[in-house]
Amino acid sequence: MTTADGTTRSDSIIFAGLLAEIDADGPAAAVLADVLRELDPATALPDEWLIEAAMLYSRLAEPTPDLVPDDVAWAGYAYQAARARCGPDHATTLAAMDNLAGVLYVRGRFDEANRIRRDLIQVHLDHGNIDAHLIQRMELAEQFHAAGRCDAAIEQSEAAWQAWISRYDPASPDSLWIMLQFVSMLIACHRFDEAAAVRNLAQFTLPSSDHPLKAGYDAFAVTMPATIIHHRKVCARQDPTAADASGPEGVC
Ligand SMILES: [Zn+2]
Incomplete structure:
Protein backbone atom coordinates (compact mmCIF):
# COMPACT_ATOMS: atom_id res chain seq x y z
CA MET A 1 0.00 0.00 0.00
CA THR A 2 1.38 3.42 -0.95
CA THR A 3 0.78 6.95 0.26
CA ALA A 4 0.02 9.95 -1.96
CA ASP A 5 3.72 10.60 -2.60
CA GLY A 6 4.33 6.99 -3.62
CA THR A 7 6.10 5.95 -0.43
CA THR A 8 4.92 2.67 1.01
CA ARG A 9 3.34 3.00 4.44
CA SER A 10 5.69 0.43 5.91
CA ASP A 11 8.70 2.45 4.67
CA SER A 12 7.31 5.58 6.28
CA ILE A 13 6.70 3.80 9.57
CA ILE A 14 10.20 2.29 9.62
CA PHE A 15 11.62 5.73 8.84
CA ALA A 16 9.59 7.28 11.68
CA GLY A 17 10.75 4.58 14.05
CA LEU A 18 14.38 5.32 13.22
CA LEU A 19 13.80 9.05 13.75
CA ALA A 20 12.25 8.27 17.14
CA GLU A 21 15.30 6.21 18.09
CA ILE A 22 17.48 9.32 17.75
CA ASP A 23 14.96 11.39 19.74
CA ALA A 24 13.72 13.27 16.66
CA ASP A 25 10.18 13.03 18.00
CA GLY A 26 8.72 15.97 16.05
CA PRO A 27 9.91 14.82 12.62
CA ALA A 28 8.87 11.24 13.43
CA ALA A 29 5.38 12.39 14.40
CA ALA A 30 5.17 14.46 11.20
CA VAL A 31 6.03 11.43 9.04
CA LEU A 32 3.43 9.33 10.84
CA ALA A 33 0.83 12.11 10.59
CA ASP A 34 1.19 11.99 6.80
CA VAL A 35 0.42 8.27 6.88
CA LEU A 36 -2.53 8.51 9.28
CA ARG A 37 -4.10 11.64 7.80
CA GLU A 38 -5.29 9.60 4.83
CA LEU A 39 -7.18 7.16 7.05
CA ASP A 40 -10.06 7.12 9.53
CA PRO A 41 -9.29 5.49 12.90
CA ALA A 42 -12.97 4.59 13.30
CA THR A 43 -13.08 2.47 10.16
CA ALA A 44 -9.46 1.40 9.48
CA LEU A 45 -9.04 -2.36 9.48
CA PRO A 46 -6.78 -4.06 12.05
CA ASP A 47 -3.37 -3.91 10.40
CA GLU A 48 0.03 -4.73 11.89
CA TRP A 49 1.82 -1.70 10.42
CA LEU A 50 -1.02 0.64 11.18
CA ILE A 51 -1.15 -0.48 14.82
CA GLU A 52 2.56 0.30 15.13
CA ALA A 53 2.13 3.67 13.41
CA ALA A 54 -0.85 4.61 15.58
CA MET A 55 0.94 3.73 18.81
CA LEU A 56 4.10 5.56 17.85
CA TYR A 57 2.26 8.64 16.60
CA SER A 58 0.05 8.94 19.68
CA ARG A 59 3.11 8.61 21.91
CA LEU A 60 5.27 11.12 20.05
CA ALA A 61 2.84 13.78 18.85
CA GLU A 62 2.84 17.03 20.79
CA PRO A 63 -0.57 17.01 22.56
CA THR A 64 -1.86 20.33 21.25
CA PRO A 65 -5.58 21.22 21.20
CA ASP A 66 -7.44 19.84 18.17
CA LEU A 67 -4.42 17.82 17.07
CA VAL A 68 -4.79 16.33 13.58
CA PRO A 69 -4.63 13.37 13.24
CA ASP A 70 -6.32 12.82 16.61
CA ASP A 71 -3.81 11.15 18.94
CA VAL A 72 -6.46 9.76 21.31
CA ALA A 73 -8.51 8.31 18.46
CA TRP A 74 -5.45 6.60 17.00
CA ALA A 75 -4.35 5.28 20.40
CA GLY A 76 -7.86 3.85 20.74
CA TYR A 77 -7.60 2.34 17.26
CA ALA A 78 -4.28 0.68 18.18
CA TYR A 79 -5.84 -0.94 21.24
CA GLN A 80 -9.00 -2.15 19.51
CA ALA A 81 -7.12 -3.31 16.40
CA ALA A 82 -4.48 -5.16 18.44
CA ARG A 83 -7.20 -6.81 20.49
CA ALA A 84 -9.05 -7.91 17.36
CA ARG A 85 -5.94 -9.05 15.52
CA CYS A 86 -3.82 -10.57 18.33
CA GLY A 87 -6.28 -11.31 21.17
CA PRO A 88 -6.90 -9.62 24.51
CA ASP A 89 -3.83 -11.00 26.30
CA HIS A 90 -1.18 -10.58 23.57
CA ALA A 91 1.87 -8.44 24.33
CA THR A 92 0.96 -6.01 21.53
CA THR A 93 -2.52 -5.55 22.99
CA LEU A 94 -1.12 -4.95 26.48
CA ALA A 95 1.37 -2.42 25.08
CA ALA A 96 -1.49 -0.70 23.26
CA MET A 97 -3.51 -0.54 26.50
CA ASP A 98 -0.54 1.00 28.30
CA ASN A 99 -0.14 3.50 25.46
CA LEU A 100 -3.84 4.43 25.42
CA ALA A 101 -3.90 4.96 29.19
CA GLY A 102 -0.80 7.15 28.86
CA VAL A 103 -2.28 9.25 26.06
CA LEU A 104 -5.56 9.74 27.96
CA TYR A 105 -3.57 10.68 31.07
CA VAL A 106 -1.54 13.31 29.20
CA ARG A 107 -4.82 14.70 27.85
CA GLY A 108 -6.20 15.00 31.40
CA ARG A 109 -8.89 12.40 30.70
CA PHE A 110 -8.17 10.74 34.02
CA ASP A 111 -11.34 8.67 34.47
CA GLU A 112 -10.88 6.99 31.09
CA ALA A 113 -7.15 6.54 31.72
CA ASN A 114 -7.85 4.98 35.11
CA ARG A 115 -10.37 2.58 33.60
CA ILE A 116 -7.91 1.34 30.98
CA ARG A 117 -5.09 1.13 33.55
CA ARG A 118 -7.26 -0.91 35.93
CA ASP A 119 -8.14 -3.31 33.11
CA LEU A 120 -4.43 -3.70 32.35
CA ILE A 121 -3.63 -4.34 36.02
CA GLN A 122 -6.29 -7.05 36.08
CA VAL A 123 -4.93 -8.76 32.95
CA HIS A 124 -1.46 -8.96 34.52
CA LEU A 125 -2.95 -10.24 37.76
CA ASP A 126 -5.00 -12.89 35.94
CA HIS A 127 -1.80 -14.14 34.32
CA GLY A 128 0.18 -14.16 37.54
CA ASN A 129 2.57 -11.49 36.24
CA ILE A 130 3.10 -9.87 39.60
CA ASP A 131 5.94 -7.52 38.62
CA ALA A 132 4.02 -6.04 35.69
CA HIS A 133 0.93 -5.79 37.88
CA LEU A 134 2.85 -3.78 40.52
CA ILE A 135 4.47 -1.52 37.90
CA GLN A 136 1.02 -0.75 36.51
CA ARG A 137 -0.34 -0.07 39.99
CA MET A 138 2.39 2.56 40.39
CA GLU A 139 1.34 4.04 37.04
CA LEU A 140 -2.27 4.14 38.28
CA ALA A 141 -1.04 5.92 41.42
CA GLU A 142 0.62 8.53 39.19
CA GLN A 143 -2.68 9.05 37.38
CA PHE A 144 -4.50 9.57 40.71
CA HIS A 145 -1.72 11.95 41.76
CA ALA A 146 -1.97 14.04 38.59
CA ALA A 147 -5.71 14.37 39.15
ZN1 LIG B 1 -0.47 16.05 46.48
Whole structure:
Protein backbone atom coordinates (compact mmCIF):
# COMPACT_ATOMS: atom_id res chain seq x y z
CA MET A 1 0.00 0.00 0.00
CA THR A 2 1.38 3.42 -0.95
CA THR A 3 0.78 6.95 0.26
CA ALA A 4 0.02 9.95 -1.96
CA ASP A 5 3.72 10.60 -2.60
CA GLY A 6 4.33 6.99 -3.62
CA THR A 7 6.10 5.95 -0.43
CA THR A 8 4.92 2.67 1.01
CA ARG A 9 3.34 3.00 4.44
CA SER A 10 5.69 0.43 5.91
CA ASP A 11 8.70 2.45 4.67
CA SER A 12 7.31 5.58 6.28
CA ILE A 13 6.70 3.80 9.57
CA ILE A 14 10.20 2.29 9.62
CA PHE A 15 11.62 5.73 8.84
CA ALA A 16 9.59 7.28 11.68
CA GLY A 17 10.75 4.58 14.05
CA LEU A 18 14.38 5.32 13.22
CA LEU A 19 13.80 9.05 13.75
CA ALA A 20 12.25 8.27 17.14
CA GLU A 21 15.30 6.21 18.09
CA ILE A 22 17.48 9.32 17.75
CA ASP A 23 14.96 11.39 19.74
CA ALA A 24 13.72 13.27 16.66
CA ASP A 25 10.18 13.03 18.00
CA GLY A 26 8.72 15.97 16.05
CA PRO A 27 9.91 14.82 12.62
CA ALA A 28 8.87 11.24 13.43
CA ALA A 29 5.38 12.39 14.40
CA ALA A 30 5.17 14.46 11.20
CA VAL A 31 6.03 11.43 9.04
CA LEU A 32 3.43 9.33 10.84
CA ALA A 33 0.83 12.11 10.59
CA ASP A 34 1.19 11.99 6.80
CA VAL A 35 0.42 8.27 6.88
CA LEU A 36 -2.53 8.51 9.28
CA ARG A 37 -4.10 11.64 7.80
CA GLU A 38 -5.29 9.60 4.83
CA LEU A 39 -7.18 7.16 7.05
CA ASP A 40 -10.06 7.12 9.53
CA PRO A 41 -9.29 5.49 12.90
CA ALA A 42 -12.97 4.59 13.30
CA THR A 43 -13.08 2.47 10.16
CA ALA A 44 -9.46 1.40 9.48
CA LEU A 45 -9.04 -2.36 9.48
CA PRO A 46 -6.78 -4.06 12.05
CA ASP A 47 -3.37 -3.91 10.40
CA GLU A 48 0.03 -4.73 11.89
CA TRP A 49 1.82 -1.70 10.42
CA LEU A 50 -1.02 0.64 11.18
CA ILE A 51 -1.15 -0.48 14.82
CA GLU A 52 2.56 0.30 15.13
CA ALA A 53 2.13 3.67 13.41
CA ALA A 54 -0.85 4.61 15.58
CA MET A 55 0.94 3.73 18.81
CA LEU A 56 4.10 5.56 17.85
CA TYR A 57 2.26 8.64 16.60
CA SER A 58 0.05 8.94 19.68
CA ARG A 59 3.11 8.61 21.91
CA LEU A 60 5.27 11.12 20.05
CA ALA A 61 2.84 13.78 18.85
CA GLU A 62 2.84 17.03 20.79
CA PRO A 63 -0.57 17.01 22.56
CA THR A 64 -1.86 20.33 21.25
CA PRO A 65 -5.58 21.22 21.20
CA ASP A 66 -7.44 19.84 18.17
CA LEU A 67 -4.42 17.82 17.07
CA VAL A 68 -4.79 16.33 13.58
CA PRO A 69 -4.63 13.37 13.24
CA ASP A 70 -6.32 12.82 16.61
CA ASP A 71 -3.81 11.15 18.94
CA VAL A 72 -6.46 9.76 21.31
CA ALA A 73 -8.51 8.31 18.46
CA TRP A 74 -5.45 6.60 17.00
CA ALA A 75 -4.35 5.28 20.40
CA GLY A 76 -7.86 3.85 20.74
CA TYR A 77 -7.60 2.34 17.26
CA ALA A 78 -4.28 0.68 18.18
CA TYR A 79 -5.84 -0.94 21.24
CA GLN A 80 -9.00 -2.15 19.51
CA ALA A 81 -7.12 -3.31 16.40
CA ALA A 82 -4.48 -5.16 18.44
CA ARG A 83 -7.20 -6.81 20.49
CA ALA A 84 -9.05 -7.91 17.36
CA ARG A 85 -5.94 -9.05 15.52
CA CYS A 86 -3.82 -10.57 18.33
CA GLY A 87 -6.28 -11.31 21.17
CA PRO A 88 -6.90 -9.62 24.51
CA ASP A 89 -3.83 -11.00 26.30
CA HIS A 90 -1.18 -10.58 23.57
CA ALA A 91 1.87 -8.44 24.33
CA THR A 92 0.96 -6.01 21.53
CA THR A 93 -2.52 -5.55 22.99
CA LEU A 94 -1.12 -4.95 26.48
CA ALA A 95 1.37 -2.42 25.08
CA ALA A 96 -1.49 -0.70 23.26
CA MET A 97 -3.51 -0.54 26.50
CA ASP A 98 -0.54 1.00 28.30
CA ASN A 99 -0.14 3.50 25.46
CA LEU A 100 -3.84 4.43 25.42
CA ALA A 101 -3.90 4.96 29.19
CA GLY A 102 -0.80 7.15 28.86
CA VAL A 103 -2.28 9.25 26.06
CA LEU A 104 -5.56 9.74 27.96
CA TYR A 105 -3.57 10.68 31.07
CA VAL A 106 -1.54 13.31 29.20
CA ARG A 107 -4.82 14.70 27.85
CA GLY A 108 -6.20 15.00 31.40
CA ARG A 109 -8.89 12.40 30.70
CA PHE A 110 -8.17 10.74 34.02
CA ASP A 111 -11.34 8.67 34.47
CA GLU A 112 -10.88 6.99 31.09
CA ALA A 113 -7.15 6.54 31.72
CA ASN A 114 -7.85 4.98 35.11
CA ARG A 115 -10.37 2.58 33.60
CA ILE A 116 -7.91 1.34 30.98
CA ARG A 117 -5.09 1.13 33.55
CA ARG A 118 -7.26 -0.91 35.93
CA ASP A 119 -8.14 -3.31 33.11
CA LEU A 120 -4.43 -3.70 32.35
CA ILE A 121 -3.63 -4.34 36.02
CA GLN A 122 -6.29 -7.05 36.08
CA VAL A 123 -4.93 -8.76 32.95
CA HIS A 124 -1.46 -8.96 34.52
CA LEU A 125 -2.95 -10.24 37.76
CA ASP A 126 -5.00 -12.89 35.94
CA HIS A 127 -1.80 -14.14 34.32
CA GLY A 128 0.18 -14.16 37.54
CA ASN A 129 2.57 -11.49 36.24
CA ILE A 130 3.10 -9.87 39.60
CA ASP A 131 5.94 -7.52 38.62
CA ALA A 132 4.02 -6.04 35.69
CA HIS A 133 0.93 -5.79 37.88
CA LEU A 134 2.85 -3.78 40.52
CA ILE A 135 4.47 -1.52 37.90
CA GLN A 136 1.02 -0.75 36.51
CA ARG A 137 -0.34 -0.07 39.99
CA MET A 138 2.39 2.56 40.39
CA GLU A 139 1.34 4.04 37.04
CA LEU A 140 -2.27 4.14 38.28
CA ALA A 141 -1.04 5.92 41.42
CA GLU A 142 0.62 8.53 39.19
CA GLN A 143 -2.68 9.05 37.38
CA PHE A 144 -4.50 9.57 40.71
CA HIS A 145 -1.72 11.95 41.76
CA ALA A 146 -1.97 14.04 38.59
CA ALA A 147 -5.71 14.37 39.15
CA GLY A 148 -5.22 15.68 42.70
CA ARG A 149 -6.33 12.45 44.37
CA CYS A 150 -3.27 12.55 46.61
CA ASP A 151 -4.41 10.23 49.42
CA ALA A 152 -5.52 7.58 46.94
CA ALA A 153 -2.25 7.99 45.02
CA ILE A 154 -0.04 7.59 48.08
CA GLU A 155 -2.11 4.67 49.36
CA GLN A 156 -1.86 2.92 45.99
CA SER A 157 1.86 3.62 45.57
CA GLU A 158 2.67 2.63 49.16
CA ALA A 159 0.91 -0.70 48.65
CA ALA A 160 2.73 -1.29 45.35
CA TRP A 161 6.09 -0.35 46.89
CA GLN A 162 5.60 -2.64 49.91
CA ALA A 163 4.61 -5.53 47.66
CA TRP A 164 7.62 -4.82 45.42
CA ILE A 165 10.16 -4.84 48.26
CA SER A 166 8.68 -8.07 49.59
CA ARG A 167 9.95 -9.56 46.31
CA TYR A 168 13.12 -7.51 45.65
CA ASP A 169 15.82 -5.87 47.70
CA PRO A 170 14.79 -2.18 47.94
CA ALA A 171 18.43 -1.21 47.27
CA SER A 172 18.72 -3.29 44.09
CA PRO A 173 18.65 -1.71 40.60
CA ASP A 174 15.37 -3.60 40.02
CA SER A 175 13.75 -1.33 42.59
CA LEU A 176 15.11 1.98 41.33
CA TRP A 177 12.35 3.14 38.99
CA ILE A 178 9.42 2.18 41.17
CA MET A 179 11.19 3.82 44.14
CA LEU A 180 11.75 7.04 42.18
CA GLN A 181 8.11 7.20 41.12
CA PHE A 182 6.98 6.74 44.73
CA VAL A 183 9.46 9.26 46.13
CA SER A 184 8.61 11.90 43.52
CA MET A 185 4.91 11.69 44.46
CA LEU A 186 5.74 11.99 48.16
CA ILE A 187 7.96 15.01 47.52
CA ALA A 188 5.31 16.66 45.35
CA CYS A 189 2.83 16.28 48.22
CA HIS A 190 5.45 17.71 50.64
CA ARG A 191 5.65 14.42 52.54
CA PHE A 192 9.38 14.90 52.89
CA ASP A 193 10.01 12.63 55.90
CA GLU A 194 8.33 9.70 54.20
CA ALA A 195 10.24 10.40 50.98
CA ALA A 196 13.52 10.44 52.91
CA ALA A 197 12.63 7.18 54.63
CA VAL A 198 11.99 5.44 51.30
CA ARG A 199 15.21 6.84 49.80
CA ASN A 200 17.16 5.68 52.84
CA LEU A 201 15.63 2.22 52.70
CA ALA A 202 16.64 2.04 49.03
CA GLN A 203 20.12 3.36 49.93
CA PHE A 204 19.72 5.78 47.02
CA THR A 205 22.73 7.63 45.66
CA LEU A 206 23.02 9.48 42.37
CA PRO A 207 24.21 7.09 39.63
CA SER A 208 27.82 7.69 38.59
CA SER A 209 28.58 8.86 35.04
CA ASP A 210 29.46 5.33 33.89
CA HIS A 211 26.54 3.64 35.65
CA PRO A 212 24.27 1.69 33.25
CA LEU A 213 21.19 3.40 34.71
CA LYS A 214 22.66 6.94 34.48
CA ALA A 215 20.96 7.88 31.19
CA GLY A 216 17.59 6.60 32.37
CA TYR A 217 17.96 8.42 35.67
CA ASP A 218 18.87 11.67 33.92
CA ALA A 219 15.78 11.37 31.71
CA PHE A 220 13.63 10.87 34.80
CA ALA A 221 15.31 13.72 36.68
CA VAL A 222 14.65 16.15 33.82
CA THR A 223 10.88 15.60 34.02
CA MET A 224 10.60 15.47 37.80
CA PRO A 225 10.66 19.25 38.60
CA ALA A 226 7.96 19.96 36.03
CA THR A 227 5.84 17.15 37.44
CA ILE A 228 6.21 18.52 40.97
CA ILE A 229 5.43 22.09 39.91
CA HIS A 230 2.38 20.92 37.95
CA HIS A 231 1.17 19.02 41.01
CA ARG A 232 1.10 22.20 43.13
CA LYS A 233 -2.02 23.26 41.21
CA VAL A 234 -3.95 20.16 42.14
CA CYS A 235 -2.39 18.90 45.37
CA ALA A 236 -4.96 18.06 48.04
CA ARG A 237 -2.54 18.44 50.94
CA GLN A 238 -3.54 20.82 53.71
CA ASP A 239 -1.07 23.64 53.12
CA PRO A 240 -2.31 27.23 52.94
CA THR A 241 0.64 28.26 50.76
CA ALA A 242 -0.53 25.80 48.10
CA ALA A 243 -4.23 26.57 48.36
CA ASP A 244 -5.82 27.19 44.99
CA ALA A 245 -9.48 28.04 44.78
CA SER A 246 -9.69 26.42 41.36
CA GLY A 247 -8.19 23.13 42.60
CA PRO A 248 -10.19 19.94 43.04
CA GLU A 249 -10.76 20.28 46.78
CA GLY A 250 -12.01 17.25 48.60
CA VAL A 251 -11.33 14.83 45.80
CA CYS A 252 -9.31 12.45 47.99
ZN1 LIG B 1 -0.47 16.05 46.48
